[in-house]
Amino acid sequence: MPDLSDTPAAIEALYREVVLEHYRNPRNRAPLAHATAEALVVNPVCGDQVRVEVELAGGRIADVSARARGCSIAVAAGSVMTELVRGLDAEQARALGDVAGRVSRGEATDPAIDARLRAFARVAALPSRQRCATLAWEALAEALAQA
Amino acid sequence: MGSASASEFVRVLDSRLRAGEPVVTATVVRIEGSASAKPGAKAIIDAQGRLVWGWVGGGCAESAVRDAAREVLAERRPRLIRLDLDDEVLGVGMPCGGYMEIYLEAMTHDPKLLVLGHGRIAETLGMLGSALGFHVTVNDALATAEAFPSANVRVTEDPDYAKVECDADTYVVIATQHKSDYEALQRVLRQRPAYVGLVASRKRSALVLERLHEDGVPLELLRRVAAPAGLDLGAETPQEIALSITAEIVQLWRGGSTSGQPLMSVKGVRITDAGVEVPEGALESAKCPT
Numbered sequence: 001m002p003d004l005s006d007t008p009a010a011i012e013a014l015y016r017e018v019v020l021e022h023y024r025n026p027r028n029r030a031p032l033a034h035a036t037a038e039a040l041v042v043n044p045v046c047g048d049q050v051r052v053e054v055e056l057a058g059g060r061i062a063d064v065s066a067r068a069r070g071c072s073i074a075v076a077a078g079s080v081m082t083e084l085v086r087g088l089d090a091e092q093a094r095a096l097g098d099v100a101g102r103v104s105r106g107e108a109t110d111p112a113i114d115a116r117l118r119a120f121a122r123v124a125a126l127p128s129r130q131r132c133a134t135l136a137w138e139a140l141a142e143a144l145a146q147a
Numbered sequence: 148m149g150s151a152s153a154s155e156f157v158r159v160l161d162s163r164l165r166a167g168e169p170v171v172t173a174t175v176v177r178i179e180g181s182a183s184a185k186p187g188a189k190a191i192i193d194a195q196g197r198l199v200w201g202w203v204g205g206g207c208a209e210s211a212v213r214d215a216a217r218e219v220l221a222e223r224r225p226r227l228i229r230l231d232l233d234d235e236v237l238g239v240g241m242p243c244g245g246y247m248e249i250y251l252e253a254m255t256h257d258p259k260l261l262v263l264g265h266g267r268i269a270e271t272l273g274m275l276g277s278a279l280g281f282h283v284t285v286n287d288a289l290a291t292a293e294a295f296p297s298a299n300v301r302v303t304e305d306p307d308y309a310k311v312e313c314d315a316d317t318y319v320v321i322a323t324q325h326k327s328d329y330e331a332l333q334r335v336l337r338q339r340p341a342y343v344g345l346v347a348s349r350k351r352s353a354l355v356l357e358r359l360h361e362d363g364v365p366l367e368l369l370r371r372v373a374a375p376a377g378l379d380l381g382a383e384t385p386q387e388i389a390l391s392i393t394a395e396i397v398q399l400w401r402g403g404s405t406s407g408q409p410l411m412s413v414k415g416v417r418i419t420d421a422g423v424e425v426p427e428g429a430l431e432s433a434k435c436p437t
Contacts, residue, residue, distance in 0.1 A: 029307065040304050047265050047289040048326065051306040067307040069288075069327045 011121050018080070018119035023072040028065045028082035035065075039142035043131055048074045052081075052139035056147050060089050066136050073120070073129055078136035080116045090144045097137035104133040152201075156189055159200040160254060169194055169255040171216035173203045180245030182232055183208075192216040203249055208232065216251055223402075225252040257282040258400055261313055261340070262298075263331050264322030265289040267385030268346055268392075272320055273298050275393045281318070286311060313340040318396045320376060322346040329355050336368045342399050344376025344392050378407055 048070025066078030102108035106124030190201035277297035352374035377391035
C-alpha cells in the first residue's frame with residue numbers, strides 16, 4: 001500500500017493502485033439470490049449506470065452487489081463500495097457514502113479514512129468526474145431507502 | 148393461387164418469419180407439356196428442406212426443389228431452377244413428359260443490428276441500419292427516442308449487458324466510447340454474432356483485444372472482432388465513421404467475399420488517353436436505341 005499521506009503524489013499513487021485494480025477486477029458483481037432491495041442510478045450526462053442490490057438481515061447489510069457500466073472510476077467506486085459496507089446498518093452505510101462524496105470533492109482528507117475511499121480524492125481536481133465516484137453510493141442510498 | 152390460398156401463403160410466411168425461421172418460397176413460373184403443377188403454384192420450404200406449405204409438384208420434382216431450396220437459403224440468392232420431367236435418367240427421374248421452371252427465393256427475417264453505446268456514431272448507425280432494413284436495437288442508458296427515433300428496441304437499463312442477446316444474424320457495434328467495452332465484448336463474443344465491431348482507436352483496440360486474449364478468450368473468437376470497426380474510407384466525422392462501419396456490415400451481409408474496391412475498378416471501366424475502355428462484351432447488352 002502506498003504512503004497514506006495526502007500529498008498529490010501519494011494521492012495519485014493511491015488512485016492508480018486502487019482505482020485501476022478495482023476497475024480491472026471489480027468485486028461483488030454477481031446478482032444476489034436474495035436481494036432485499038435494489039436500485040439503478042444513471043448519470044444522464046455520460047450514460048454511466050450502476051445497479052446495486054442489497055440483502056439486509058437483522059438491520060444490517062448481509063450482502064451487496066454492484067454492477068457498473070461506465071468509466072473506470074464508476075466501476076471501481078462500485079466495487080470499493082461493496083467491500084466497505086458489508087456488516088453496516090443503513091445509517092452507517094449512508095454516512096460512509098457521505099464520506100465518499102466529501103473525499104471526491106476534496107473536502108475530506110483524514111488519513112483515518114479507509115485508503116480505498118481516499119483513493120478517489122484524485123477526482124477532486126476533476127469536477128466533471130466527481131459524480132462517477134459517487135454513483136454507486138447514490139444507488140446504495142436509493143436501495144436502502146426502499147428496503 | 149386463389150385468394151384463400153394466397154392469404155394462407157402470407158399467413159404461413161409471416162408466422163415463420165416472425166418466429167425467426169428463414170424459409171424459401173418456390174413459385175412455378177413456366178411449364179411445358181404435362182407438368183403437374185401449374186404456373187403460379189407456390190410452396191414454402193424450411194431451412195431443413197421440409198415442405199411446410201403448398202405444392203409445386205410431387206415426386207422427384209419436389210425433392211429437387213427441396214435440395215435447391217436449402218442451397219438458396221445458404222447463399223441467400225434467388226435462383227431459377229429448370230426441371231426436365233421428360234428424361235427419366237438425366238432429368239428428375241419422373242417422366243411426366245414436361246418441363247418446369249421454378250423460381251426460388253430466400254425469405255429471411257430482417258438482419259439485426261445491435262448498437263451498444265450512444266453519441267453521434269451510434270445515432271447514425273441506428274439511422275442507417277433502419278434505412279437498410281435492419282431490426283435495430285440500441286442498448287445504452289442514453290438511448291432515448293429522440294436520439295434513436297427509428298430504433299425498433301431501446302434498452303436503457305442494463306448495467307451488466309445481461310439483456311444483450313445476439314445470434315448468427317446479429318451485427319453488433321460497440322460504441323461505448325471505451326466504457327465497459329471489455330465487458331461488452333466478453334458478453335457478445337460468447338454468443339457468436341455475425342459481426343462484432345469495436346469503435347476504438349488502434350491503441351484502445353489493441354489493449355482490449357490483448358486483455359481478452361490474456362483472460363483466455365480463444366483466438367477463434369477474437370478473430371471475429373473488427374477493431375477498429377469499419378472500412379477505410381478516410382472517414383473523419385462521427386457520421387462518416389458510422390457510414391464506414393455500415394459499409395463493412397453490408398459487405399459481410401452480402402457475402403463477405405467482395406473486394407471493397409471502387410466498382411469502376413472492379414468492373415474494369417477505365418478512362419485512358421485513348422478514350423473509354425470497358426471489358427469486351429460489356430456494351431453489347433446495354434446498347435440504347437438511337
